[in-house]
Amino acid sequence: MNVRSTFPPVAAYDPHYDPLVSEGPGQNRAYAPTYWLATAGEPPPADGPITGDVAADVAIVGSGYTGLSCAIFLAREFGIKALVLEANQVAWGCSTRNGGQAQNAAGRLSRSEWIARFGRDVALRLHAEVHDGFETFEELIRSGAIDCEPQRGGHLYIAHRMRSLEKIAAESKVLNEVFGYASRVVSREELRRDFVDEAEAIGAVHEPLGTGVHPAKLAFGYQRMARALGARIHTASPVEQIERRDGIFHLRTPGGTVRARAVGVATGAYTASGLTPHLRGRCMPILSNSIVTRPLTAAELDATGFRTTQVITDTRTLRFYYRKLPDDRVQIGSRSAITGADATHGRHLQLLIDGLHRKFPPLKGIEIDYSWWGWVDVSHDMMPRIFRPEPNTDLVYALGYGGNGVSYSAQAGRRMAQMIARRSFKGEDLPIFTSPLPGHPFAPFRRLGQRMLYRWYHLRDEAA
Ligand SMILES: Cc1cc2nc3c(=O)[nH]c(=O)nc-3n(C[C@H](O)[C@H](O)[C@H](O)COP(=O)(O)OP(=O)(O)OC[C@H]3O[C@@H](n4cnc5c(N)ncnc54)[C@H](O)[C@@H]3O)c2cc1C
Numbered sequence: 001m002n003v004r005s006t007f008p009p010v011a012a013y014d015p016h017y018d019p020l021v022s023e024g025p026g027q028n029r030a031y032a033p034t035y036w037l038a039t040a041g042e043p044p045p046a047d048g049p050i051t052g053d054v055a056a057d058v059a060i061v062g063s064g065y066t067g068l069s070c071a072i073f074l075a076r077e078f079g080i081k082a083l084v085l086e087a088n089q090v091a092w093g094c095s096t097r098n099g100g101q102a103q104n105a106a107g108r109l110s111r112s113e114w115i116a117r118f119g120r121d122v123a124l125r126l127h128a129e130v131h132d133g134f135e136t137f138e139e140l141i142r143s144g145a146i147d148c149e150p151q152r153g154g155h156l157y158i159a160h161r162m163r164s165l166e167k168i169a170a171e172s173k174v175l176n177e178v179f180g181y182a183s184r185v186v187s188r189e190e191l192r193r194d195f196v197d198e199a200e201a202i203g204a205v206h207e208p209l210g211t212g213v214h215p216a217k218l219a220f221g222y223q224r225m226a227r228a229l230g231a232r233i234h235t236a237s238p239v240e241q242i243e244r245r246d247g248i249f250h251l252r253t254p255g256g257t258v259r260a261r262a263v264g265v266a267t268g269a270y271t272a273s274g275l276t277p278h279l280r281g282r283c284m285p286i287l288s289n290s291i292v293t294r295p296l297t298a299a300e301l302d303a304t305g306f307r308t309t310q311v312i313t314d315t316r317t318l319r320f321y322y323r324k325l326p327d328d329r330v331q332i333g334s335r336s337a338i339t340g341a342d343a344t345h346g347r348h349l350q351l352l353i354d355g356l357h358r359k360f361p362p363l364k365g366i367e368i369d370y371s372w373w374g375w376v377d378v379s380h381d382m383m384p385r386i387f388r389p390e391p392n393t394d395l396v397y398a399l400g401y402g403g404n405g406v407s408y409s410a411q412a413g414r415r416m417a418q419m420i421a422r423r424s425f426k427g428e429d430l431p432i433f434t435s436p437l438p439g440h441p442f443a444p445f446r447r448l449g450q451r452m453l454y455r456w457y458h459l460r461d462e463a464a
Helices: 034-038 065-078 111-118 121-143 161-179 189-197 215-228 298-304 344-357 408-420 443-462
Strands: 052-061 083-085 101-103 157-160 185-186 203-207 210-212 232-234 241-245 249-254 254-266 283-291 311-314 319-323 330-335 368-379 383-387 395-397
Touching: 034 215, 034 368, 052 065, 052 249, 065 083, 065 215, 065 395, 065 408, 083 254, 101 121, 101 311, 111 161, 121 210, 121 215, 121 408, 157 161, 157 189, 161 185, 161 203, 185 189, 189 203, 210 311, 215 232, 232 241, 254 408, 283 344, 283 443, 330 344, 344 368, 383 408, 395 408
Parallel strands: 052 083, 052 254, 083 232, 157 311, 254 395
Antiparallel strands: 101 210, 157 203, 185 203, 241 249, 249 254, 283 330, 283 368, 311 319, 319 330, 383 395
């Protein structure tokens, strides 16, 4: 069945949606107004909403990269044709709103922080897992079925202050000497000559793994691949409740109940508190916004010295992430409002525009063609989890990538498929697979803390 769902009618995009306030991500909401949706072409067909009670072996909640990759690996590795349930449109959440920076990372901690927290042995094995995850992601896009305009060559971590350069240079040493991951320090002169003339840059660290992708083309590629392998993807079908009765999961949607032996929860930052008690208060949704300029002229390209299309982040805690897109536009993103209610306030857009101007003075006044935002799934200990909360039950969740999910979500979906199929895999005893997402002792006051932290980070980031 190929249905371009118009039932129920597509509801307007809600710019004020807030996962900590709303009861759920809505039903059949339109996509956010991103550059990616505007340039991805017609979204591929899906299977329309659930219209009656159905049975499935495995049901997956959420059709972002995680849910879709889980469906792909369930079919490819175990012959299981999953049923994917999506509240809105396919990959409506982060997976069509992100910066498209696939990095050799998962979660928000550095490798040194892994060593401090888990010890050297676990840190090395975590590195192997995340590195393998990057390969999983690359293998999916290299297979030829997905054209997501990859911009390969690595990741540039640009220091905006001398003390940040010292810090990332020390981290680069750890990457090389402990993890055997060949990163290197790039001088300001080399950066200007070979990569980009970024006015704030003091120097940089270059990591060899890093691929910029067109996020929506990646998601739609996963979607086509999953459906070609036999998965069904039902849009406009928010799961309102997950209940287990007589050993079978019952997932209630407005159009009918899905009965399934196993469930994969892949709802990212868009997880409603009532979906499952296992995830209540376990994730801190953080807004990130993004803008895309009009294409740069030849003179502007020359003035900004944009010779690279590699993915770039800076060293602020409230970091900027940016790159030159294949059509010579610049995309740049950073943190945004604390609440959905405040998301449309002009100062959040201005923060990005000011950041762009500070980094690239020749672009002062350039037209901004696209502006949007989305919620990032940050876990309370900054590490992701792919976890089965009840050992004898086949419900597995995967989330908490903390703004580093473009590549690792492919691996997380694969691990979730392996856990659902009860197959073992290398590294399955790592803490990201054996411990739940931690809660937060002051969950109701997290946003107060976030507001104070943002002020402190801003002062620290901008101190001379
Ligand atoms: C602005 C922004 C920039 C980012 N930039 C980067 C970047 O450059 N690099 C990087 O690595 N990461 C980045 N990220 C993070 C990255 O996009 C995510 O880690 C990744 O897309 C997560 O995919 P996911 O499938 O887990 O979740 P999502 O893509 O968010 O998908 C979850 C889906 O679940 C659906 N859903 C929720 N509840 C229900 C329900 N009850 N029933 C049915 N469906 C439901 C939602 O509608 C949504 O479509 C960014 C995120 C944002 C918001």
